[in-house]
Amino acid sequence: MTELLVGTRKGLFVLEGDPGAEFALKTRAFEGEPVEYAMREPQSGRYFASVTSPFYGPRIWFTDDDPAGEWQPAAGVALPKGGDQALKRIWEIVASEDASRLYAGGDPGVLFESRDGGETWELNRALWEHPTRPAWRSDSGGLSVHSILPWPGDPDRLAVGISAAGVWLTEDGGKTWRHGNGGILADYLPEQAQGKSIALCVHGLARARERPERLFMQFHGGVYRSDDAGQTWTDIAAGLPSDFGFPVVLDPADPDSAYVIPVTTSDRLTPDGRVEVWQTRDAGTTWSACDDGLPQQDAYLSILRKCFDGAGEGPGLELYFGATSGEIFGSADAGASWFAAAKRLPSVQSVRVARLGGSR
Amino acid sequence: MAIVRLRGQLEKLAGSAEHPIEGATVSELLEELERSNPALEGWILDERGVIRRHINVFVNGEQAEPDTAVGADDRIEILPAISGG
Numbered sequence: 548m549t550e551l552l553v554g555t556r557k558g559l560f561v562l563e564g565d566p567g568a569e570f571a572l573k574t575r576a577f578e579g580e581p582v583e584y585a586m587r588e589p590q591s592g593r594y595f596a597s598v599t600s601p602f603y604g605p606r607i608w609f610t611d612d613d614p615a616g617e618w619q620p621a622a623g624v625a626l627p628k629g630g631d632q633a634l635k636r637i638w639e640i641v642a643s644e645d646a647s648r649l650y651a652g653g654d655p656g657v658l659f660e661s662r663d664g665g666e667t668w669e670l671n672r673a674l675w676e677h678p679t680r681p682a683w684r685s686d687s688g689g690l691s692v693h694s695i696l697p698w699p700g701d702p703d704r705l706a707v708g709i710s711a712a713g714v715w716l717t718e719d720g721g722k723t724w725r726h727g728n729g730g731i732l733a734d735y736l737p738e739q740a741q742g743k744s745i746a747l748c749v750h751g752l753a754r755a756r757e758r759p760e761r762l763f764m765q766f767h768g769g770v771y772r773s774d775d776a777g778q779t780w781t782d783i784a785a786g787l788p789s790d791f792g793f794p795v796v797l798d799p800a801d802p803d804s805a806y807v808i809p810v811t812t813s814d815r816l817t818p819d820g821r822v823e824v825w826q827t828r829d830a831g832t833t834w835s836a837c838d839d840g841l842p843q844q845d846a847y848l849s850i851l852r853k854c855f856d857g858a859g860e861g862p863g864l865e866l867y868f869g870a871t872s873g874e875i876f877g878s879a880d881a882g883a884s885w886f887a888a889a890k891r892l893p894s895v896q897s898v899r900v901a902r903l904g905g906s907r
Numbered sequence: 908m909a910i911v912r913l914r915g916q917l918e919k920l921a922g923s924a925e926h927p928i929e930g931a932t933v934s935e936l937l938e939e940l941e942r943s944n945p946a947l948e949g950w951i952l953d954e955r956g957v958i959r960r961h962i963n964v965f966v967n968g969e970q971a972e973p974d975t976a977v978g979a980d981d982r983i984e985i986l987p988a989i990s991g992g
Contacts, residue, residue, distance in 0.1 A: 601961050602959065602987040602988070603916065603950045603951075603959060603962075604949065604950070604959055625949050626954040627954065628954050628956070629954070629955075629956065630954060630955065632954070632955070633953035633954045633955050633957070634953075
């Protein structure tokens with residue numbers, strides 16, 4: 548049985564089912580409110596949801612064991628009082644491997660950390676007050692810390708992706724940060740700015756569990772791989788139908804694996820009305836389409852950056868992605884075949900597979 | 908003191924609906940409301956001290972602005988705005 552946490556523009560939908568058939572709705576929460584992201588911390592089983600209330604602003608909520616139960620607002624998820632900016636949104640919530648720390652990234656380019664299981668949070672001041680911040684740029688989705696990659700076994704090492712401020716790395720628990728943007732080329736910047744500007748629009752980042760110095764990136768025009776923990780990047784987009792897209796997912800058992808969902812540069816929709824997940828098993832040297840069971844005609848889907856996730860590993864890797872049109876597609880065989888897990892949800896903002904016992 | 912009346916989520920957070928609060932303007936009153944009810948911090952005013960965009964404040968039934976004067980016997984209602992779609 549697999550549990551999916553689906554954040555939508557109209558609330559959280561918790562789905563449950565066995566791969567191969569449509570999932571059942573287990574419960575809803577935050578009905579009518581935009582749920583940007585939801586996840587279940589695997590060690591404690593605690594659920595977290597990022598909700599941007601149109602009335603009361605953005606907040607992280609948590610509940611234990613039962614998403615149909617009472618949710619509590621977390622404390623401290625705010626910018627310093629009296630400044631000239633307000634928190635706009637929380638994009639992602641991630642736990643370190645041992646769950647001793649939780650991280651939340653948001654707009655405007657902020658990272659929060661919790662060391663008490665997500666009940667209270669503290670702003671990472673070093674990133675907030677970084678001297679390069681005036682050069683950071685918003686994209687159409689805001690100025691967003693949306694990808695947070697802990698290092699397995701070392702909670703002091705972290706990589707974060709920011710739209711549009713590139714990749715940031717810390718090895719001292721967030722006391723200091725340096726950017727890791729070597730080799731990234733942005734086709735929206737003039738030639739003279741390449742390699743200099745940090746206004747780099749990272750769309751998605753993922754770290755290989757078995758080889759943590761290897762990262763994959765979906766960029767705003769480009770797919771990249773890093774073999775030095777995010778310091779430098781190599782373009783691996785050759786062979787994809789489009790180098791544009793948002794999420795990237797890996798098979799935890801295979802550091803040479805990556806899955807992306809190409810969309811067109813012009814309208815951010817699946818190309819030619821065909822829905823295809825593309826995978827590499829050789830670290831980006833070659834790519835192949837995974838489309839068995841996915842719509843192949845007149846299907847123009849928009850798949851946002853937090854709407855693709857996996858659970859398990861190897862040949863039994865489960866993959867799920869959702870579209871703004873309200874469909875969720877799943878695979879229980881590492882992308883070889885796909886099924887519709889849900890067909891009529893509100894616009895999907897995030898999809899996460901909920902697993903207990905330390906696996907994702 | 909003016910009486911601030913809360914409903915829904917705000918009432919639940921504050922633990923009761925009616926709150927006698929001191930303040931010469933709507934802004935001052937809301938700041939004092941949050942100070943005396945820490946659970947409300949950030950729910951009505953954002954980090955800049957600005958009333959959230961879809962929160963409406965009424966003084967004696969009239970829609971008010973941050974600098975609207977508040978008298979000792981006034982009744983203040985804090986309500987979510989019409990929103991949706």
